Amino acid sequence: MSRKHKAIALFSGGLDSILSVRYMMSLGFEVQPVFFRAPYLVPDKACESAAKNGLDLIVRDISAEHFALLKNPRYGFGKNYNPCIDCHALMFKTAGLMLGELGADFLISGEVLGQRPKSQMRDGINAVSKASSFADLLVRPLSQRLLTPTLPIREAWIEPDTMLDFHGRSRKRQMFLARELGISYYPHPGGGCLLTDVNFALRLDDYFQHTPEDRYQLTLLNYGRHFRLHPQAKLIIGRDEKDNGQIEAHYEHGILMMSRVYPGPLGLLIAQEYPSSLIQQAASMLLYYNKKAPGKALVNYGHGFELDSSIECEKAVFKLVNDTIISKDKETL
Ligand code: SF4
Numbered sequence: 001m002s003r004k005h006k007a008i009a010l011f012s013g014g015l016d017s018i019l020s021v022r023y024m025m026s027l028g029f030e031v032q033p034v035f036f037r038a039p040y041l042v043p044d045k046a047c048e049s050a051a052k053n054g055l056d057l058i059v060r061d062i063s064a065e066h067f068a069l070l071k072n073p074r075y076g077f078g079k080n081y082n083p084c085i086d087c088h089a090l091m092f093k094t095a096g097l098m099l100g101e102l103g104a105d106f107l108i109s110g111e112v113l114g115q116r117p118k119s120q121m122r123d124g125i126n127a128v129s130k131a132s133s134f135a136d137l138l139v140r141p142l143s144q145r146l147l148t149p150t151l152p153i154r155e156a157w158i159e160p161d162t163m164l165d166f167h168g169r170s171r172k173r174q175m176f177l178a179r180e181l182g183i184s185y186y187p188h189p190g191g192g193c194l195l196t197d198v199n200f201a202l203r204l205d206d207y208f209q210h211t212p213e214d215r216y217q218l219t220l221l222n223y224g225r226h227f228r229l230h231p232q233a234k235l236i237i238g239r240d241e242k243d244n245g246q247i248e249a250h251y252e253h254g255i256l257m258m259s260r261v262y263p264g265p266l267g268l269l270i271a272q273e274y275p276s277s278l279i280q281q282a283a284s285m286l287l288y289y290n291k292k293a294p295g296k297a298l299v300n301y302g303h304g305f306e307l308d309s310s311i312e313c314e315k316a317v318f319k320l321v322n323d324t325i326i327s328k329d330k331e332t333l
Pocket residue numbers: 041081082083084085087088193194195196
């Protein structure tokens with residue numbers, strides 16, 4: 001038999017992507033899984049999943065390209081801010097451009113025909129292929145028997161009969177295959193892509209309305225509670241220690257603030273100008289989320305980690321005064 005061809009796999013870390021990789025490996029193919037990251041496509045789940053399944057994962061940043069498509073996806077959005085058809089096509093295209101670099105011959109993914117609305121319906125899958133520029137090199141091992149044979153099948157790099165015919169939303173056959181392949185770790189479905197999250201969609205909407213392209217603010221959308229105080233001012237308040245740590249880790253500019261005496265959330269105010277009334281407003285909102293703070297307390301703040309100024313303020317009482325203050329009911333963007 002001629003040499004086994006090598007595949008690059010789009011790898012989200014979910015069960016279907018693990019199966020597609022491990023199944024092709026079980027047929028003797030070398031497979032290189034790749035995760036494509038952007039500020040809202042975080043690789044944590046994929047990295048954990050790869051490590052626990054003994055896979056050597058490559059993570060590549062596609063922020064610029066992905067963000068560009070997010071502004072005007074040719075095939076539109078799913079339920080929230082998820083442009084799944086364009087997104088998959090971009091990932092396949094980027095993976096296709098890596099074929100030479102990685103010495104690979106074709107591309108695979110864990111897509112299952114009919115599993116998700118739109119992007120995994122037959123029309124959606126065909127649209128992804130067409131827009132990827134590498135349509136003839138794409139193989140979806142879990143459903144390939146139900147799809148048009150592409151070059152790796154026609155050229156018999158892959159035995160057509162080894163391809164599977166998974167279809168629809170039920171995951172029974174996936175579970176069965178996972179057991180057969182000895183896959184014991186896979187995460188719960190969902191959670192990998194923030195673009196499918198309704199709260200994140202609100203934040204992103206707000207970002208597009210008020211922020212010129214700014215990687216810093218885009219990255220911060222992942223952490224904490226977000227408040228639009230006025231068109232040029234945004235307040236972020238950490239929900240827990242992890243958020244506080246992430247806000248600190250990504251801090252580039254703006255006013256950081258924290259209660260002087262009562263440990264609690266870290267606030268980050270990003271604005272064009274910082275009049276004292278704005279700082280006062282932000283500080284009192286910060287206190288609102290500090291359970292230990294009394295009704296009135298000192299808040300330290302500053303441009304940087306020193307927090308070298310302080311202001312005394314009262315805990316905010318959330319009311320929708322006008323559209324520039326977000327009420328308790330609409331607390332997070
Ligand atoms: S769920 Fe997110 S990562 Fe997955 S295809 Fe859709 S937009 Fe892309």
